[in-house]
Amino acid sequence: MVLRGRGIAWSTALPAGAGTQSSTPVVVRHSRHGGMFAGLTGDVFPMPTRAPRELATAVRLAAGGVPTPEVIAYAVHPVAGILARSDVMTRLLPEGRDFPEAWRADDSAAARAALIDAVAVLLRALSSTDAQHPDLNLKNVYIAGVGAAATAYVLDVDRVSFAPDAQVAARNFARFARSARKWNEVHGLGVGDDALLRLATAAWVDG
Numbered sequence: 616m617v618l619r620g621r622g623i624a625w626s627t628a629l630p631a632g633a634g635t636q637s638s639t640p641v642v643v644r645h646s647r648h649g650g651m652f653a654g655l656t657g658d659v660f661p662m663p664t665r666a667p668r669e670l671a672t673a674v675r676l677a678a679g680g681v682p683t684p685e686v687i688a689y690a691v692h693p694v695a696g697i698l699a700r701s702d703v704m705t706r707l708l709p710e711g712r713d714f715p716e717a718w719r720a721d722d723s724a725a726a727r728a729a730l731i732d733a734v735a736v737l738l739r740a741l742s743s744t745d746a747q748h749p750d751l752n753l754k755n756v757y758i759a760g761v762g763a764a765a766t767a768y769v770l771d772v773d774r775v776s777f778a779p780d781a782q783v784a785a786r787n788f789a790r791f792a793r794s795a796r797k798w799n800e801v802h803g804l805g806v807g808d809d810a811l812l813r814l815a816t817a818a819w820v821d822g
Contacts, residue, residue, distance in 0.1 A: 623645065624643060624645070625642070626641065626643075626707055627640075627641060627643070628640055628641070629687070639706060641687060641706060641707055642684070642705050642707050643703070643704050644702065644704075644705070645658060645700070645702050646658060646660065646664060646700070646701045646702065646773075648660075649750070658700050659694055660699060660701065662691070662697050662698065662699050663691055663699065664699050664701035665701070666689035666690075666691060666773075669689070669772060669773035670689060672772045673685065673686040673705075673772055674686070675744065675746075675777065676744060676746060676769070676775070679746070680740050680743070680744075681741055681744055681746065682740070682766055682768040682769065683768055684705035684708055685705060686704070686705050687704045687705060688703075689701060689702065689703045689704065690702045708759055708768055709759040709760065710759065711757055711758050712757070712758060713755075713757055714730070714753040714754070714758060715753050715754065715804055717730055717758040718730060718805075718806065722805075726761070728813065729762045730758060730765060730767075731813050732765075733758060733766060733767040734756060734791070734814060735814055735818040736766075736767065737756065737767040737768070738784065738788060738791070738818035739784075739818055741769065741783070741784075742818075745777050746776070746777055746787075747777075747778070747780070747786055747787060748769060748772070748774070749774050749775075749790070750771060751769070751787055751794070752791070752794035753795060753798055755771050756770070757769075784818060784819060788814065788815055788818055792811050792814075792815075
């Protein structure tokens with residue numbers, strides 16, 4: 616199955632081994648640059664690409680209780696000299712949708728409060744591991760489940776950094792809030808100040 620996001624990814628089932636009936640659902644994603652220079656840099660990275668860092672970061676986040684896709688494997692394909700392309704295989708997440716889609720799916724106060732609470736749990740988990748995500752936009756938060764059972768997963772973790780810093784929680788919140796306000800302006804998403812205040816309070820962010 617073909618999945619579409621920043622680029623194209625493919626979902627499939629990874630056999631557990633010969634003679635077994637079990638398999639692991641996975642997603643294979645071709646790594647690409649984002650941002651304003653994406654059209655210029657495309658899918659080429661300096662060796663060894665971001666794939667090894669993504670694996671190490673995902674392992675560290677998971678060990679700290681941060682919901683994020685499990686990296687199962689990666690492949691690096693040399694292009695020329697110090698340049699290469701890469702593919703990353705992750706375990707398929709439970710059925711769900713990104714934050715903007717989840718927000719639009721149910722506009723009831725209870726459903727939206729549950730979404731905000733799920734994101735607050737994610738922000739607290741990031742803070743507890745000293746993890747700062749410089750691209751914590753709404754599309755990088757994936758919601759699985761609904762209501763009180765909703766879980767927020769953080770995506771695109773290859774740029775996450777770790778450092779003991781009292782401002783980590785505030786920076787992660789500010790990045791998410793900035794993305795929410797941009798979505799409000801450009802797409803009319805309607806994440807109001809009341810929702811962001813609830814998020815700040817639940818995520819223990821002051822100011």
